[in-house]
Amino acid sequence: MRIKGPIRRLAITLSLALGASLAHANPDALVSTQWLADNLEREDVRVIEVSVNPGKFERGHIPGAVNFRWHTDLVDTVSRDIIARDGFEQLLRDAGVSSDTEIVLYGDSNNWFAAWGAWVFDIYGVDNVRLLDGGRNKWEAEGRPLSIRPTSYDAGDITVAEADYSIRAFLPEVVEIASSSDPSAQLVDIRSAAEYEGRIIAPEGVDELSVRAGHIPGAVNVGWSNAVDEDGTFKSAEELRAIYAEAGVDGSKPVITYCRIGERSSHTWFALSKILGYEVKNYDGSWTEYGNSVGVPVTNLAGTVWGGQ
Numbered sequence: 001m002r003i004k005g006p007i008r009r010l011a012i013t014l015s016l017a018l019g020a021s022l023a024h025a026n027p028d029a030l031v032s033t034q035w036l037a038d039n040l041e042r043e044d045v046r047v048i049e050v051s052v053n054p055g056k057f058e059r060g061h062i063p064g065a066v067n068f069r070w071h072t073d074l075v076d077t078v079s080r081d082i083i084a085r086d087g088f089e090q091l092l093r094d095a096g097v098s099s100d101t102e103i104v105l106y107g108d109s110n111n112w113f114a115a116w117g118a119w120v121f122d123i124y125g126v127d128n129v130r131l132l133d134g135g136r137n138k139w140e141a142e143g144r145p146l147s148i149r150p151t152s153y154d155a156g157d158i159t160v161a162e163a164d165y166s167i168r169a170f171l172p173e174v175v176e177i178a179s180s181s182d183p184s185a186q187l188v189d190i191r192s193a194a195e196y197e198g199r200i201i202a203p204e205g206v207d208e209l210s211v212r213a214g215h216i217p218g219a220v221n222v223g224w225s226n227a228v229d230e231d232g233t234f235k236s237a238e239e240l241r242a243i244y245a246e247a248g249v250d251g252s253k254p255v256i257t258y259c260r261i262g263e264r265s266s267h268t269w270f271a272l273s274k275i276l277g278y279e280v281k282n283y284d285g286s287w288t289e290y291g292n293s294v295g296v297p298v299t300n301l302a303g304t305v306w307g308g309q
Helices: 005-022 033-039 085-094 109-123 135-141 171-179 193-197 237-246 263-275 286-290
Strands: 045-049 102-106 129-132 186-189 255-258 280-282
Touching: 033 135, 102 109, 102 135, 109 129, 109 135, 109 263, 129 135, 171 186, 171 255, 171 286, 186 263, 237 263, 255 263, 255 286, 263 280
Parallel strands: 045 102, 102 129, 186 255, 255 280
Antiparallel strands: none
16 A cells, blocks of 8 residues: 555655665765866876767867776676776776876766766775766766867876675675565666566667566666756755655665666666765666576566567
8 A cells, every 4th residue: 555645754754864864975976067177187186987989088078088998998808797806906007096096987878887987996995986967968068178189197006905895786686685575675776667667678779688578576666867957967965865765765774776787777876875875786787687587586567578578
């Protein structure tokens, strides 16, 4: 039964208060386009673009930025995994990153892949990493300068930690939660309602598919776009708490976010963990792994069974 009226409003208020008391949010997780414009010349600031569309960086980027290619630089090109520690450390050093460097990540597609980059930075314990609020789109919409000049820096000396997978979920853990009557964490599916319900497997035109449609049992659906305003900037912490509390996600339990390949869910991971301070893992295997796995439970509200049919 759906609770309505004053009781529901009271429940959400209590939920918000609980979430606020548990949160350890980072007030410096985001920087504005104006802040970045004012600090571009600082030698201890390194701007890194992580976009999905090939060639976009070369056609124009924020002056002084370096390019991390999501498809090759931040992943293991042999196995489906994130870049190994040694490779990541060398990538950062080549970009001129040292232990005291302030890093600003930005990208196209509403910062999906920049947020994925922030998640990888977090796994390897790299501090002083912030996201450009609104990303590349907002920078361009404001008519701010772009450069086609490649930038190189003297090698940095940063040392990154061993991978900490406390913010990364893997298939066995997700299956255990999906199969439990008393799950240890909340699952948040950030895909579109059509994907969540099983009416489609993936957005039109994408290549990474699963054979099954639907969602992981027990997951709630809060689309990633609910977290941002029209210009792509994140909504306030108060608004975000209310949005997720409406779906029953208040920070009182650990959260696991997922999407199709892990990039959109990184955006929600950033909102929940960095802005609200909740305990969150990103399941980067997401639906392409889960929906192709044998013997796992699937909830399909649309009644489709195989291949979206």
